[in-house]
Each structure stands twice: as structure tokens, then as C-alpha cells.
Amino acid sequence: MTDQPQQHQQEQGQEERIGVYVCHCGTNIAGVIDVGSVRDFAGEGLKGRGVVLSRDYTFMCSTTGQELIQKDIAEHGLTRVVVAACSPHLHEGTFRTACDRAGLNPYLCELASIREHVAWVHTDHDAATTKAKAIVSGAIERARHSVPLEAIHVPVDAATLVVGGGIAGLQAALEIADAGHEVYLVEREPSVGGHMAQFDKTFPTLDCAACILTPKMAAAGSHPHLHLHTWSEVEKVEGFVGNFTVTVRRKPRYVLEDVCTGCGICIEKCPVVVVDDAYEAGIGYRKAIYMPFPQAVPKLPVLDPDTCTYYLKGKGSCRACEKFCPTEPNSIDFNQTEQRINLRVGNIVLATGFDLFDARRIPQYGYGRLPNVFTNLELERMCNASGPTGGAITLRDGRTAPKSVGIIHCVGSRDRNYNNYCSAICCMQSLKLAHLVRERTGAEVHNFYIDLRTAFKDYDEFYQRVLDEGVHFVRGKVAEVSEVPRGPDEAEGKLYVQVEDTLIGMQRRIPVDMVVLSAGIEPRHDAKQVGQTFGIACSANGWFIEKHAKLDPISTMTEGVFLAGCAQGPKDIPASVSQGAAAAARVLMRIRQGELALEPVRASIDAERCSGCRICNALCPFNAISYDAAGGVSAINSALCQGCGTCVAACPAGAIAGSGFSNEQVLAQIEGLLLTNLEPAEALT
Amino acid sequence: MANDFEPVIIGFTCNWCSYRAADVAGTTRLKYAPNVRLIRLMCSGRIDPTFVLKALADGADGVLITGCHPGDCHYLEQNYKALRRHRLLQRTLAQLGVEPERVHLTWASAAEGAIFAATIDRFVERVRALGPLRWPARPKPLPVAVAPELAEEALP
Numbered sequence: 143m144t145d146q147p148q149q150h151q152q153e154q155g156q157e158e159r160i161g162v163y164v165c166h167c168g169t170n171i172a173g174v175i176d177v178g179s180v181r182d183f184a185g186e187g188l189k190g191r192g193v194v195l196s197r198d199y200t201f202m203c204s205t206t207g208q209e210l211i212q213k214d215i216a217e218h219g220l221t222r223v224v225v226a227a228c229s230p231h232l233h234e235g236t237f238r239t240a241c242d243r244a245g246l247n248p249y250l251c252e253l254a255s256i257r258e259h260v261a262w263v264h265t266d267h268d269a270a271t272t273k274a275k276a277i278v279s280g281a282i283e284r285a286r287h288s289v290p291l292e293a294i295h296v297p298v299d300a301a302t303l304v305v306g307g308g309i310a311g312l313q314a315a316l317e318i319a320d321a322g323h324e325v326y327l328v329e330r331e332p333s334v335g336g337h338m339a340q341f342d343k344t345f346p347t348l349d350c351a352a353c354i355l356t357p358k359m360a361a362a363g364s365h366p367h368l369h370l371h372t373w374s375e376v377e378k379v380e381g382f383v384g385n386f387t388v389t390v391r392r393k394p395r396y397v398l399e400d401v402c403t404g405c406g407i408c409i410e411k412c413p414v415v416v417v418d419d420a421y422e423a424g425i426g427y428r429k430a431i432y433m434p435f436p437q438a439v440p441k442l443p444v445l446d447p448d449t450c451t452y453y454l455k456g457k458g459s460c461r462a463c464e465k466f467c468p469t470e471p472n473s474i475d476f477n478q479t480e481q482r483i484n485l486r487v488g489n490i491v492l493a494t495g496f497d498l499f500d501a502r503r504i505p506q507y508g509y510g511r512l513p514n515v516f517t518n519l520e521l522e523r524m525c526n527a528s529g530p531t532g533g534a535i536t537l538r539d540g541r542t543a544p545k546s547v548g549i550i551h552c553v554g555s556r557d558r559n560y561n562n563y564c565s566a567i568c569c570m571q572s573l574k575l576a577h578l579v580r581e582r583t584g585a586e587v588h589n590f591y592i593d594l595r596t597a598f599k600d601y602d603e604f605y606q607r608v609l610d611e612g613v614h615f616v617r618g619k620v621a622e623v624s625e626v627p628r629g630p631d632e633a634e635g636k637l638y639v640q641v642e643d644t645l646i647g648m649q650r651r652i653p654v655d656m657v658v659l660s661a662g663i664e665p666r667h668d669a670k671q672v673g674q675t676f677g678i679a680c681s682a683n684g685w686f687i688e689k690h691a692k693l694d695p696i697s698t699m700t701e702g703v704f705l706a707g708c709a710q711g712p713k714d715i716p717a718s719v720s721q722g723a724a725a726a727a728r729v730l731m732r733i734r735q736g737e738l739a740l741e742p743v744r745a746s747i748d749a750e751r752c753s754g755c756r757i758c759n760a761l762c763p764f765n766a767i768s769y770d771a772a773g774g775v776s777a778i779n780s781a782l783c784q785g786c787g788t789c790v791a792a793c794p795a796g797a798i799a800g801s802g803f804s805n806e807q808v809l810a811q812i813e814g815l816l817l818t819n820l821e822p823a824e825a826l827t
Numbered sequence: 828m829a830n831d832f833e834p835v836i837i838g839f840t841c842n843w844c845s846y847r848a849a850d851v852a853g854t855t856r857l858k859y860a861p862n863v864r865l866i867r868l869m870c871s872g873r874i875d876p877t878f879v880l881k882a883l884a885d886g887a888d889g890v891l892i893t894g895c896h897p898g899d900c901h902y903l904e905q906n907y908k909a910l911r912r913h914r915l916l917q918r919t920l921a922q923l924g925v926e927p928e929r930v931h932l933t934w935a936s937a938a939e940g941a942i943f944a945a946t947i948d949r950f951v952e953r954v955r956a957l958g959p960l961r962w963p964a965r966p967k968p969l970p971v972a973v974a975p976e977l978a979e980e981a982l983p
């Protein structure tokens with residue numbers, strides 16, 4: 143860490159030997175910017191600013207490009223390196239490492255982003271070239287005021303927090319725990335399992351979802367290194383990578399976890415029956431004290447005070463669960479309250495999943511108004527042998543089997559009025575449901591689709607199979623589902639699906655008994671808030687943003703926070719499992735390394751110059767600045783400082799130095815950026 | 828009326844959101860005006876009013892300050908401090924006879940490449956309409972919270 147960068151700033155620039163490298167990036171940069179002109183501008187025009195050599199090369203990030211820099215450092219004694227190429231978020235590390243290999247302090251290497259910020263966003267070649275020169279000149283001036291820095295090493299706590307106990311979170315948690323490290327799995331619902339636990343079969347193999355999921359749930363429930371916190375939510379996250387302190391709010395279950403055996407007698411005896419709109423998607427029932435499903439993990443009931451008679455009618459009433467509880471002491475505790483626990487973890491995996499699109503938002507499809515319009519999730523529950531109908535597919539009356547079913551794809555997806563993205567799973571899910579309906583009821587099935595997207599292993603084969611099974615496919619976006627017959631040809635009591643069949647160019651009205659809406663998936667309604675808790679951002683559509691869309695869909699911009707499953711974007715089960723495993727691998731790598739090298743961007747106070755005004759004290763959000771009353775000066779605890787630089791900007795005495803982004807660096811960069819208002823020749827003087 | 832004055836603008840971005848928005852505008856190949864030259868800081872809270880005055884004094888016609896949306900700052904709430912400083916700075920600018928609209932503050936999340944690009948286009952047009960700043964480049968003005976070495980430099 144640097145203490146007083148100011149001291150050696152003023153004259154230092156003069157003796158620097160700066161090497162400038164302008165990357166073509168194939169034609170990405172060279173196609174818009176006159177690379178040769180930028181090279182000459184730096185090499186000749188800025189000689190007086192310490193530039194001793196300036197080169198251009200097709201791909202600076204290639205091994206040859208990096209070796210070029212290394213060789214020059216050795217042969218020409220470069221003291222600063224400026225690479226004009228892509229965004230520092232992409233290759234800063236690459237070039238810093240190259241410098242390090244050649245013995246130059248990595249923080250003396252500066253990147254000028256002329257691809258993302260110039261070549262890719264401007265079309266006027268002259269203007270782009272001028273701007274590129276300005277950026278290069280700014281980087282050179284900044285580099286002249288850079289000082290050697292050392293990375294900060296922090297230890298990594300080997301415990302990990304996994305948020306969300308769906309299939310992605312379970313996978314991540316189990317892999318980390320299997321490696322012998324402690325994992326805290328926090329789940330908002332009473333049981334782990336997530337959406338997958340609600341499904342009957344999984345595409346394309348038609349494995350029973352419970353058969354493949356419950357072993358994982360059970361393993362999570364009994365793993366010695368895996369600590370489940372269900373019916374709980376993360377409330378606060380403090381600290382940084384390697385060392386987070388997480389506050390978890392445990393909602394009251396009104397059941398003593400260490401005493402209850404999960405025998406289920408309380409559930410049996412509870413006289414209150416309510417509609418279960420969570421696990422059973424609104425088509426089944428549960429008691430006021432309930433377990434979401436028989437295989438729930440942990441195998442503990444939860445009491446819902448909003449429907450329980452004891453809470454509604456006041457003390458003394460009902461208490462059936464308590465009366466019949468066979469354990470000693472009694473497992474029911476009506477006085478249980480919310481609890482907060484603190485966990486210390488080094489890394490976090492966010493696998494918070496998705497919400498189903500609310501089909502009521504498309505009134506013309508009639509969901510919620512026409513009884514025999516169902517959602518995909520309702521049909522999933524109906525197909526499930528342990529579901530409310532025992533696996534029978536029926537109309538809303540619970541008895542009549544449909545003779546014809548229409549399945550509408552892309553409900554709420556690929557639609558500008560709702561979500562413009564493809565939900566990625568609905569095509570295959572609709573095909574699976576079509577298969578199940580045919581298999582179980584023999585009904586005629588019409589699938590209404592915009593495009594069929596059956597990419598990935600064995601998916602298109604499944605589509606062929608469903609075609610062979612005689613499911614009808616109509617290509618067109620459904621305009622309306624109506625129960626009103628039009629004319630004497632149409633019978634009462636049917637649902638009419640109005641659609642333009644775009645393959646034959648005709649409007650059609652197809653009568654069916656049942657309509658299933660393949661509702662798409664959406665980010666969790668509170669994703670933004672959750673993102674703020676963990677310090678990560680959401681995309682325009684509301685999915686958590688990964689560090690790099692292609693090269694790093696697992697990390698986030700916040701070190702130590704990883705993503706898995708649908709929280710990052712729509713994906714199916716195999717993809718969620720893969721991402722969960724990938725996140726686990728990242729965490730394990732971190733744990734294995736034992737410590738982390740962090741950017742040495744920190745603030746420090748020069749006690750000599752500090753007047754003790756204490757303006758900075760209140761500005762620090764991390765309480766890193768304290769006032770030493772005896773010495774009459776403030777001091778920064780560099781272990782707590784995160785390097786935002788707010789105090790640096792606020793100090794009226796200029797006593798606070800911000801390493802990596804010092805006043806001198808920024809002021810010089812401003813000068814450099816504005817230098818090229820002049821033509822290169824004039825800029826020299 | 829055609830106005831062929833091309834303003835030069837310095838843009839301050841924070842490392843976590845707005846700089847990423849600029850990157851996203853690039854990767855998605857959005858096109859916007861080439862007048863803004865960006866400086867990356869860790870957070871909008873790092874912006875010292877001196878930086879802005881320095882940019883204006885050294886030849887910029889406008890300054891764009893960007894950071895994460897309120898609530899999204901990587902350092903919790905430092906963008907609120909940037910907001911406060913921006914307000915104060917605008918008053919100071921008015922007193923110095925500089926149009927306060929030349930210094931614009933806006934938020935952009937890492938996903939908002941399109942918004943970032945559109946903001947730049949709009950701001951460039953606004954500064955273009957205001958015309959060149961023509962702040963005498965030297966001697967350097969002595970702004971509010973000056974770094975001492977600058978103060979010394981400016982003394983005769």
C-alpha cells in the first residue's frame with residue numbers, strides 16, 4: 143500500500159519511459175480508428191510526455207502481443223505501459239500480468255478503452271480517431287502519475303452461503319459440502335426443492351421429478367456439513383469477499399425444530415382447510431398447520447398464523463395440534479417469534495430462482511375468469527400422482543376428463559406487451575404436457591406455438607415423438623380464448639381458441655374442453671431488492687447480471703457473489719444443475735486458494751496534513767475512518783476501507799490519498815484527455 | 828439553424844454501473860455522439876468538484892457525471908454524496924458565470940447501455956446549444972476544495 147503518493151508525484155513524470163501499444167483487435171478497432179495515426183500521435187506527438195516507443199499490433203491480447211510488451215520492458219527499460227485496446231473490465235488483468243512477468247509493477251500498466259468506448263460506438267472515422275487519441279493521451283498522463291502498488295491479501299472464510307434451495311442451489315450446496323466445507327443453505331419456503339418439487343415429469347426423458355430430486359433433498363437434509371435454514375430469508379449482508387457477515391431472519395414456524403419428529407399428527411388433527419396457492423398452485427388444499435409436500439426437507443410442519451383458529455379467534459380456542467402432539471416436550475410453540483442469526487461466510491451463491499408469469503395479466507386468454515383455462519403449473523400439479531387429483535387430468539370440476547385440450551405456448555414471453563425474452567423452457571414443457579395429456583386421457587391435443595425451440599440434447603427427438611403421438615401443432619399467436627359460441631355451428635360449454643394459422647394463412651376457431659397456458663418465467667418479484675442486499679444489479683428484464691455474458695456467466699461484478707439457476711436468466715433443469723455445479727467449483731477454488739488478492743484501491747490519511755476537521759468521518763459507509771482525539775487527526779483502517787474515494791474527494795486539506803485513483807492521476811488524466819483539442823504538432827509544446 | 832460547433836465533454840463514470848453501461852453500449856454496438864471522453868473512477872462519490880472545474884478550465888465545454896442508481900451504489904450510498912456535491916457545484920458555477928447545465932448528473936445501471944448512449948446524445952446536443960465555454964484556460968481558477976499542490980502552482 144502506498145502511504146504518501148503525493149510526495150513523489152510532481153517531478154516523477156519527467157523521467158518516465160512509457161511504451162504505448164495500440165491494438166487493432168482484428169478489424170474491431172482498426173476498421174473504424176486509424177490505428178497508425180494513433181500510434182504516431184503517441185510515438186511522435188507525445189515524446190515530450192515520456193513516450194519512448196509506440197507500436198500497433200493486430201491482437202495485443204494474444205501471446206505474441208503480450209510477449210511484445212514483455213520484451214520491450216526488458217530491452218527498452220519501460221517504466222510505464224499504456225495499452226489502447228478493449229475495456230479494462232476485459233483485459234486489464236491480462237496486460238497487468240504480462241507487465242508483472244517482465245518485472246514491472248502491474249499497477250503501472252494502464253488500459254485505454256478504444257474499442258467499447260470508441261470503435262464500436264462511433265461511425266465517423268475522423269471523430270473516432272481523434273477521440274481515441276484523446277483517450278490514449280489521457281491514459282499516458284494518468285500512467286505518469288501511477289505509483290507501484292501491491293495487491294491486498296485477504297483470507298477466505300471456508301464457509302459458504304447458498305441462497306435458494308431449488309435444484310440449482312441444492313446442487314451448489316451439496317458439491318461444496320461434499321468437499322468437506324460448511325454450507326448454510328437459506329430457503330424462503332418451508333422446504334427445499336423449489337419449483338422442481340412441484341413437477342411431475344421432466345423433459346425430455348420423462349423421469350419422475352420427485353424420483354431424481356428427493357435423493358438430493360434428503361442428502362441436503364442429513365449432510366453433516368450442510369446447515370439448512372428454511373422458512374428464512376437473508377436480511378442483511380455486510381463485509382466483502384472472503385469475509386461476509388450475513389444476517390438471516392428465521393420466520394417462526396411455531397414448531398420446535400429439535401423436538402418435532404415430523405409424525406404429521408398435528409396436520410391430521412388440524413380442522414382448518416385452506417387453498418394452497420403456493421405448492422399446489424391454487425388447485426389443492428392444505429391445513430393451517432402443514433407440510434408443503436410429503437417429501438419435504440426438513441420434515442417439519444409449519445403453522446400459518448393467518449389461517450390458524452388460535453390466532454384468529456384468540457387464545458383458548460382450538461389448539462388441536464398442541465393437544466395431539468405426542469412429543470415430550472410439546473413441539474407446538476404458539477409463542478415462537480422471529481429470530482435473527484448471524485453467519486460468517488467467505489462466498490455466496492445466489493440461486494433464488496424465478497416467479498411464474500401471472501396469466502391473469504392477459505385477460506383475453508381468460509385465466510381466472512374461464513374455469514377451464516389452466517396454467518402450466520396447475521396442470522403439472524394435476525399430473526402429479528401425489529397432487530390434488532391423484533394424477534388425474536380433469537376439468538375444474540375435478541371429475542370430467544377433457545376430450546380436447548389446447549396448449550398455448552409463449553404466454554407472456556416473446557411479447558412486447560409483457561416480456562420480450564424467450565422463457566427457454568416453455569416449448570419443451572408444453573410438449574411434455576401434451577404428451578402427458580395424450581397418454582393419460584387420450585384427448586385430442588392442439589399446441590399453439592409461435593416458433594418451436596427444441597435446441598439441446600434429445601429435445602428435438604422428443605418433439606418428433608410427440609408429433610408421432612398425434613398431437614396437432616398450429617403455428618400462430620392465439621388472439622383469444624372465448625366461451626361464447628359464434629353462430630349455430632358452435633356448441634355451448636366449449637372453449638374456442640381463436641388463432642391465425644400462419645402456415646395456411648387462415649383464421650381458425652378451435653373448440654376445446656380445456657386450455658393450458660404455458661406461462662413464461664419472470665425474475666422474482668423482489669429480485670431488485672435482493673440484488674441490493676447482495677450488491678449486485680439486475681438487467682433491464684430483471685435477471686441478475688453476470689460478470690460476462692459469455693465468458694463468465696457465473697460470477698457477478700461483486701467479488702465473492704456467484705449466480706446459479708434461473709436467477710441469472712431462464713434455463714431448464716440441466717442448465718441449472720450445471721450452473722450450480724460451476725458456482726460450487728468457483729467457490730471451492732476460492733476456498734482452496736485460502737486467500738485472495740484484492741485491488742489495492744484504498745484511502746489513507748497523511749497525519750501531517752490532517753487538520754482534524756472530521757469532515758471525512760461521517761462520509762464513510764464502512765466506518766473505516768476514526769478520529770484520534772489525542773493526536774487530533776483522523777485515521778483510516780485499511781482493512782475496512784473499500785476504496786470508493788468519497789473521503790479523498792471531501793478532504794479540504796488534501797490530506798487523504800486514494801491509491802489507484804489519486805488526485806494527481808485523475809487531474810493528469812483530465813489534462814491528457816483535453817490535450818488533443820490541439821493538433822498533435824501543437825500539443826508538443 | 829445549423830450549429831457545427833463540436834463540444835468536448837468529459838464524462839466521469841463509476842467502475843460498477845455507469846462504466847459498465849458504457850461497455851454494454853459498446854458490446855451491443857449502439858451508436859452515439861463521439862464528443863464525450865470518459866474517466867473511470869471507483870464510485871461517483873470519488874468526484875471532487877475540483878475535477879469538474881479542472882475539466883472546464885482546461886477546455887471541456889461540459890461535464891457529465893454518472894453513477895449507479897440510488898440504492899445501487901457499490902459502496903452503499905456514496906452516489907447520494909455525489910448528488911449533493913453536484914447541487915452545490917451547480918450553484919458555484921452559476922456564481923462563476925458558467926451555465927450550471929453544463930455539468931449534468933445522471934444514473935445508469937450496468938444494464939442500461941441504451942440509456943447511457945441516449946443520455947450522451949442528449950447532453951451533447953444541450954452543450955452544443957449552449958455553445959463553447961471559452962473559460963480562459965490559464966491562470967487556473969481556484970475552486971472550492973483545491974488540492975494544495977494546485978494552489979501552490981497557481982500562485983505567482
Ligand code: FES
Pocket residue numbers: 841842843844845869870871872893894895899900901902905906
Ligand atoms: S459505485 Fe457507482 S456510484 Fe458508487
